Amino acid sequence: MSKDKVMKYLAIFLLFIGLGCMEFYFYEVKSTEDSVQANTEAVSPKNIASSVRSNSKDSKQIDSDSNKEDGQHGDKNQEANEENHSDNQNIEAPEVTYDPHQVTQITPQAIREVNEKMQNPWYREVVKENALGALSIPDSGLSITILNGLSETNLVSGAGTFWAEQQMGVNNYPLASHNVNNGDLLMGPLFRTQPGMKAYLTDFNKIYVYQMESIALYKPNRSDLIDLHKETPTLTLVTCASFDDISERCVGIGKLIDTMDFDTAPVWIKNSYQ
Numbered sequence: 001m002s003k004d005k006v007m008k009y010l011a012i013f014l015l016f017i018g019l020g021c022m023e024f025y026f027y028e029v030k031s032t033e034d035s036v037q038a039n040t041e042a043v044s045p046k047n048i049a050s051s052v053r054s055n056s057k058d059s060k061q062i063d064s065d066s067n068k069e070d071g072q073h074g075d076k077n078q079e080a081n082e083e084n085h086s087d088n089q090n091i092e093a094p095e096v097t098y099d100p101h102q103v104t105q106i107t108p109q110a111i112r113e114v115n116e117k118m119q120n121p122w123y124r125e126v127v128k129e130n131a132l133g134a135l136s137i138p139d140s141g142l143s144i145t146i147l148n149g150l151s152e153t154n155l156v157s158g159a160g161t162f163w164a165e166q167q168m169g170v171n172n173y174p175l176a177s178h179n180v181n182n183g184d185l186l187m188g189p190l191f192r193t194q195p196g197m198k199a200y201l202t203d204f205n206k207i208y209v210y211q212m213e214s215i216a217l218y219k220p221n222r223s224d225l226i227d228l229h230k231e232t233p234t235l236t237l238v239t240c241a242s243f244d245d246i247s248e249r250c251v252g253i254g255k256l257i258d259t260m261d262f263d264t265a266p267v268w269i270k271n272s273y274q
Helices: 003-042 045-060 064-088 108-118 121-129 188-192
Strands: 131-137 142-147 159-161 172-177 198-202 206-218 234-242 245-261
Touching: 003 108, 003 121, 045 121, 045 131, 045 142, 108 121, 121 131, 142 188, 188 234, 188 245, 198 234, 198 245, 206 234
Parallel strands: 142 159, 172 234
Antiparallel strands: 131 142, 131 198, 159 172, 198 206, 206 245, 234 245
């Protein structure tokens, strides 16, 4: 066989290899996006609003007598949860952690593994019970469920909280989510958010309105950005600069400008939690 023919066949072979790699790449991208989309829909604001609203009200109306009663109910709920978990011994509930150092670079495989767990009704309900509220920035299309803690599941299903004691409308309210290189999923819309846009944070009882002041890239060592205590009530949104680059963080910062009751808020604001 002549050298020219060898080179020709080699070129064709390399072309097929390249096409195969491209097909695999696009499959990975599509599979990742589909998994994240399914996760976010499972814990979407419309699916968690009523339980979050009820839990928030209950937590504000507890006295010593009701604490005792709740303790009795808690024992029953724990027994029920243990019974429900008996058929799911091979699945561990997502750990509630607030340590950002435990957050690692996400991979397509890790996202698919979370999605597989989310197919389990028991696991899905556990994640939904961690819901604290929702956030929307209508002008940039951001709408995301807020979940308690920084577990891997939370960060590919919604936005996780950094502190157990953080409160909406008070001090700093920092949130984090993974970047999956899709401008419409999770905190992807943060990259098209502009200063002056309004962010609406809610526990479905109150809506806390923040005006975004800055969106910029920072090094991961800027821990001061997520400090709990701030003189002015602040909203801090954090995501990686890209799916495969964790050397920088995209951080959006807003300041509280208004508070309103959820029930009497404009319909368009309530409809933004989708």
